[in-house]
Amino acid sequence: MRPPRLAQFLIGAFVAEPERELLLGDLSEQFAVVRSAGRLAAWRWYWSQAIRSTWHVRQIALWRRAAARARRATDGGRRRIDMTTLVREFRLAVRTSVKAPGYSAIAVLTLALAIGANTLLFSITSPLLIRPLPIKDAGRLGWVWQVNGPSEVDRGPTSVPDLLDLRARAKSFTMLGGMEPNAGTLTGHGDAQHLALARVTADFCDIWGLHAVTGHLFLPGDDRVGHEASGVLAYHLWQKSFAADPSVVGRTFFLDGRPITIVGVMEPEIEIGTLQNYDLWVPLPLNPALPRDQRTLMLSGRLAPGVTLLAADAEIHGLAMQLAAAYPATNLNWDAHVVSTRQALVGTNTWALVALLTVIVVFVLLIACANLANLVLARVVARRHEFAVRLSLGASRLQVVRPLLAENLLLGLVGGLGGLAIAQGGLQLIHATATNTDPFLKQVEIDGYVMAFTVALSVLTPFLFSLWPAIGAGRTATAETLRSARSSGGPRARWQRDVLVGSQVALALSLLVVAGLVVQTMQRIHEIHIGLDVNRILSFRVALPPDEYRDAPAWGQFARESVGALGALPGVEAAAVASAMPVFDAESLRSLSGTLHDGMKDSDRPWASCFEGSPDLFRAAGIGLLAGRTFEASDTATSQPVAVVSQMTAERYFDSVAGALGRTVSMHARGAADANVRIVGVVTDTKNSQAIKTSPQIWVPFDQQPLPSMTFVIRSASPAARALDVQAVMRRLNPSVAISEPVTMAKQVHDVLASDSILTGLFSGFALLALALAAAGLYGVISYSVGQRQREIGVRLALGAAPATIQRMVMLEGLKVTGVGIVVGLGLAALLAQGTSSFLYGITPNDPKTFGTVVAILLVVAVVATWGPAVRAMRVDPVTTLRAE
């Protein structure tokens, strides 16, 4: 009769060594004695002993654990031992790494590339995501945006009367103020200077919590109509034009001919993003008589205590509805909502882009990890015997795995250093490519946050890629491993490798698809014809000082004289003036009415972007005439008001180009009576300010609606060479009129597209990196597998298998994994591509050509990567292999 097995099993499950052995031994020994008392009694004795003893012995284990914990807590000497273990471990790691230079070099290179890509992207995104904003308590700031669905406005400014109404009615905000970009000419300090102005309500600086470096900021009442006579210098202008002289505070200059007293200098911290473009801060008079459709103010306000953004949003939305009902002529379809500071400073598209790029670099990191995990796995399999011996000699799993982790941690840190260098190189490239239109990209740098990120990544990545193989190593079945003479990785290791390579292929495929879509989008954007002859145009802007040029006839006069003088310059084919240029300048929208075609609902009011231009503008800018005529010198302020419409306007509102000619439309101009103009011509379309879309446009003669700010357009075979002559002519005409630096339109286009090139570079760089890593992974795994199976292949060849069959077998093995990876990757890519849809242009997210091409590329790469090892397998010499056994 044997002791009850279940009782033995329970003791085995609940009692740890060494008590388990002692207890089971004692019970067996005594059971033999007790048996004589009868079967049942013996059985009962055993069970009673087993249950009671288990209870007692478990307490021993608890004491031991508590004692060990107490030792650790009190014994300072113990920690010293830990430190020396750490040093020893690290020294060992250095030695091991140096002894395996191939593995170390590949690991460091892979890590450097992956960490470098992540660091580079993080240095670009961290200012957007985590760096504190120079605004006091930015979380309690709400931004009010006007939204107009039919006119496709989604982050629009607000008019002064609307602001005053919102201020009076909204309870969600304790303060609500606005800012409006403007331009002006500063005189009284050296040469006339053309300055970018930030016009702000008096409470604006309090809302944002801004501080003055010297002097003070605006005071309540500074923005009363007729009282605006104070100015705050931007820090950079104070440094540049006033040599940081504190005594500038209190001095009076002239802004557009009106006296302005400098009251302070703005703190430099605010000069981020577009805010760094402003040279001078001036108060904005809140004139309630201004028209409601003159929407120029970007609103922001302090949320009242306890009010959430959502609650404020709901209230502002309701108030906008009230305003739309009260003033349908100006506010119909205008909604408003409240967004957070980060949302306001970073466009929604930017968020999506950041998210997408983040996904991509994380994928790159994962691919790199998969590669390295494979290498580690191979090393673990090769060292199985060593691990098994150490485990059987009593080493704990952690002790066995620790050297492995230490080695990879070391490689991770070295790789992190390399990654920093790579990221620094990438940033320099970005700085060189970025232009002044994108000051943000000029500013990105490797700062403390980025460093911390890189260090964290360098430490975490090694754990990520050595954990899986390490677990396997710790689990090495000792007896089995020790018995088997050869160390060929078992089916488990093989399966692990296949999973790793398959996921690499899947990740690389989805990255390539996304990169393919984005790069094609960029190409299409570069190929867009914006409708202007960019290579032959030089342009500059002028804002006339109002003290000298007080009214429309004076503005028109100045424009005519300037065009005449510029046109007479040698090498200039044509000179013209416009209120603004399509594509490059902001548009002013006008609603149209009149003899429009039928079937248009009242709510879809026809609208067009209105530009004023001089007679030669179309010739100078390269805008083609399709029908009728352009403007002539006879279209003056006193002659009949005329207009030229773009092809799109004609086709959308008058059904055809010819149908528009001769019609009269009423243009609703802000703050003025409706102007009735007769359409005398139709010209070709140009893109709108988003550069990729066309919208309806209407042109009127500059002479008939002159403005004090204007853009000059000079057509020349070599526009850049005309810049100096142009400046001289303008200075001779009137030295107190400041002009912006003449720039060729080609350069402006280049500047606008420069950030796109950087983006394309990032996307394609990351995707190529992923492809290279995946290819290396595939090659490595197949190659390793061939090495492992040399004996099997040798036997097959000796038994008469054709070398070609062997080659096919090896290649099929690699392609099978690739195939599975491709199928999974296609799903992943489809998912990821949907996320890109918002910034694709001229291509759909599931473009079959892109998907097909990427699959083909991966297949080719897979064939190439498996070819080498397959050929090697074919050439295995059966005799040598078998003799080696």
Place this chain on the structure above:
Amino acid sequence: MADPGLGEFEQLVLLTLARQGPDAYGVSIASDIAERAKRDVSLGAVYKTLERLELKGLVTSALGLPTAARGGRRKKHYHLSVTGQRALKRSLAALRRMTAGLTPELEL
């Protein structure tokens, strides 16, 4: 530090060790206590007490060789350390002093 003294069961275990010499192990101790003290003790309770005595330094132990009767398992031999002997003596002397003169009432 004040000597916390010995518990009753600890006394029994130490007395068994004193009687059995260096060969004492789990079963022998438990059956001796069962026989002489008429107490049904579990082996686990014996181990637990021995572990505690070992931690106090009153008992030392050594692993023996595996035997067939134990299904090829080893046993652990315990014996009284010098400190253990002294502690046991002190404890018994205290007991004797406490019982002196009480013999008739306690019917020993």
